[in-house]
Amino acid sequence: MQRLVREIISELGEDADREGLRRTPERVARAFEFFASGYGVDVESLVKDAKFSLEANHMILVRNIEIYSLCEHHLLPFFGRCHIGYVPDKTVCGVSKLARIADAYARRLQIQERMTDQVAGSIMELIKPKGVGVVIEARHLCMMMRGVEKQNSVMVTSAVLGSFRESHATRTEFLSLIDRAPP
Structure with missing residues (x-):
């Protein structure tokens, strides 16, 4: 996922290596894992x-x-x-x-x-x-x-x-x- 976020940043015309964006792919990947954490929940349990x-x-x-x-x-x-x-x-x-x-x-x-x-x-x-x-x-x-x-x-x-x-x-x-x- 990090690689894909890096590609999106580049496709938007940004430099994915600049200081403010360098760790963004990692942060976005963690955020999306949390946002989609409901898939791993067994509601019955x-x-x-x-x-x-x-x-x-x-x-x-x-x-x-x-x-x-x-x-x-x-x-x-x-x-x-x-x-x-x-x-x-x-x-x-x-x-x-x-x-x-x-x-x-x-x-x-x-x-x-x-x-x-x-x-x-x-x-x-x-x-x-x-x-x-x-x-x-x-x-x-x-x-x-x-x-x-x-x-x-x-x-x-x-x-x-x-x-x-x-x-x-x-x-x-x-x-x-x-x-x-x-x-």
Whole structure:
């Protein structure tokens, strides 16, 4: 990867050997390894030891989980917030694991629409709740710093499964809870 980054720098008309760029290929390679670290995450093992029995039928919600990803079309970042809610069916999950699931899918070459579905589908499969809802709000640098250059645009995607899809009341409760001001 370092060789390729060096070639890109040269193709841009820069001297890859000048002081400020000499170590850039190494730094970029390490950065991209981190940005794509989600490919190496086994999402099932994330929650394996963090599932707990609980007789509850109330909504559990984690909101404002920061996410950072790379647009698969331009390799430019998109970033924002992920909100996850679910209604358990005898099993709850450690709260940090929900954020780790979001990170596992964000740290891949991605489109926001797919990532939203992947997070919701994983939670549905791994925790087996009555329902799950995921909303992601993100700013895309591929839309802000190039192309249409719309600085204030925010993309919002949602995925609702199970009771969140079937029950208008559950879906409405979820959406109203994520729209509240922080404590």
